Amino acid sequence: MGSGQVTDWQGRHVTVAGLGVSGIPAAKVLHARGAHVTVVNDGDDARAREQAAELQALGITVRLGDGATLPDGTELVVTTPGWKPDKPLFAAAREAGLEIWGDVELAWRLRGPDAAPWLAVTGTNGKTTTVQMLASILKAAGLRTAAVGNIGVSLLDVVLGEEQYDVLAVELSSYQLHWAPSLRAHSAAVLNLAPDHLDWHGSMEAYAADKGRIYEGNRVACVYNAADKATEDLVREADVEEGCRAIGFTLGTPGPSQLGVVDGILVDRAFVENRQRNAQELAEVADVNPPAPHNIANALAAAALARAFGVPAAAVRDGLRTFTPDAHRIAHVADVDGVAYVDDSKATNTHAAEASLAAYESIVWMAGGLAKGATFDELVAKSARRLRGVVLFGRDRALIREALARHAPEVPVVDLDRTDTGAMLAAVQEARRLATAGDTVLLAPACASMDMFANYNKRGDAFAEAVRELGS
Template identity: 95%
Template sequence: MGSGQVTDWQGRHVTVAGLGVSGIPAAKVLHARGAVVTVVNDGDDARAREQAAELEALGITVRLGDGATLPKGTELVVTTPGWKPDKPLFEAARAAGVDIWGDVELAWRLRGPDAAPWLAVTGTNGKTTTVQMLASILTAAGLRTAAVGNIGVSLLDVVLGEEQYGDLDVLAVELSSYQLHWAPSLRVHSAAVLNLAPDHLDWHGSMEAYAADKGRIYEGNRVACVYNVADKATEDLVREADVEEGCRAVGFTLGTPGPSQLGVVDGILVDRAFIENRQQNAQELAEVSDVNPPAPHNIANALAAAALARAFGVPAAAVREGLRNFKPDAHRIAHVADVDSVAYVDDSKATNTHAAQASLAAYESIVWIAGGLAKGATFDELVAKSAKRLRGVVLIGRDRALIREALARHAPQVPVVDLDRTDTGAMLAAVQEAQRLAVAGDTVLLAPACASMDMFANYNKRGDAFAQAVGELGAGA
């Protein structure tokens, strides 16, 4: 179907792979434009049958329990992001010369000729926070914007002008590696890759394939490719990208920035990329204290957001105002309370080792609450890098032994409490044990480095349990 916008869908046979948050809107959008839509889905449970009935009432064909066979006459496959590239359906499509698009690609192709430009963010960790910071900065500059994409807001809804979004000037777009894999023609205004660490390797097949999919975000950038100076892999992706003439590589660093970089000097966030005479000059953007919370990895997020905003022409004053106005989501390095001069911090969102490492780096003396579902992760590097900061460790969850063994190898002097339980009440016990280990000035940090589903419905529930447990400590203090 080429690589441009598609305006005539009448009679085209499109197969949508998967029900769910992106499959259902895609099927409805294409059907409304006159396409002949067939939805295929592996599952055939009560929820799937309910969703199928809704689509069938519109005249859309749905095949439940058969996501492997390519329907006859298919001219295009549109997939939900979670379907792995090695699915038989996709192998059949490739063999037949049929294009495969994701929901982001579909939104990109359906946008109008005067559509708002996209400022895009990806990375292993920090995507959502950075996109929200970016949207706050753009709003402070008087621009009409929305934080969309993998953040939970359908790009299809926004691109097609759903009423709640209105007429926007620019989009702040979070993109996952899954979405980028299925978005071959995406060409955004400017983009950032925040960091790269092993994640979702079961889906991508290798670290190289994962990095390559992240790097797709730079393809065709017009103004700036923003990379992390401390993570060479992100700069390598910029070097490999095919960008428009005049597009620049712009780095962000927690140290003193060089020309074409944003960084930190004496507690000030400064810009040496988007100014006159960047060889000699720097533009003050904000103070470190304007970033909430001012943890190192969050300052890096703020610098990346600022770089994308500056690439779009946003003035320095709006960067400061936007960062000051930004309120982080719950369970992302959220200060819960101080009890007996010990700070209790909820970073339940730290569901992998890379996120936990960033969280642990933010504090000097920590009693660490960790554990859950490891998802195939190893913990030696995390423990080795964080050992000197640990006052003590409390372990919970199914795969806690993996962390205990890494602690024995790399931090044998650190006291460890191993709670042999996976019930939700274990969190109160963990917080009580952490209180026993902590001394005045310490931080008790929930940064599990693991997923939550062995004990809790999601990381939000885990963080809520932590906050409730801390509240009980405070009540008894």
């Protein structure tokens, strides 16, 4: 099928792997274009049967409880991002010489001839915030834009919708990038790299390589984190269009071709005349909400992508000022008896938790949940001096407890042997007992939430509710 836009789907036999938020729209879109679509799904529960009935009513074939066998006559496989690359279905597809596309690849191929360019963002942490900041900056410049992709807004819907855009701010996960071989962004950023989703990718090298795909074919700028050499290495390895530049961001003083911070000011030494000598003021650190170190880094990455698209400095400032972060991302819930309670339930891995812990000086840390194969020694060692106490909960809490015993043996630890949802109230009460005025009780679990909660949002809501009970 080549690597360009595809216009003729009539009669093509396409297998869609998985129902779910991207599988169902993909099946509907391809069916509407005249393809013969078969959806295969591992699960065969009530929800899957309900979804299958909806598709079958349109004339789409659905096979439940059999996601391993490649249907006869398949010419292309389109997969939902969550399906692991080692699935037997994919092995069969590769053996048959077939391409395997994800939802992002499908959206890229279905773009119209005058489609808006993509400014793309990936990284272990900070993706959503950076993409939202970027969209805010682009809007402040008067551009028609939207924050789309892994952020919860379907790229298929955006690409095929009626609304016209000048540019899109696109969040991409490592899963999506793995299945998007022909994606070519205007400019892209890898914010950081730390071990995550290794159970899916198989190794850190494979995970990094998938993140690095975002730089392939970039036209104007490959934005990297000057404090994270692995992101710069990915830029070096990327095959980009001639004239595309490597642009670093740093929390220190920027060198030429970098954005950074000088005396509380975000400055640009990349997109200015005579960058050896000149710098352009973009915004003040105080314009970033919240002004935690990792969030300033997010703002610099967003600014770099916006500047790569030609956005004026004033729009960077205005966009950052009007940006409001999502819930559960370093959200201040309340002050009770001089102690601040902060919800960073979105910190679902060690890298995110490390950034969160670095934002406060004196912390009672609430952590635990599903570790997803992570280890905690480095996180605890780096954060030990800030910890006044720790409250652990969730299935894999012993891994954190053991790391604390090795690297912070003097820090008091409460180990709650509970995984019921009511455990959150008990955890908050224990944290209150450990905290003194001036401390921050920080929910930054460093783990996924699904052992106790439906998702990190529900975990954060339970924390906030428990804190409100303290103050009532």
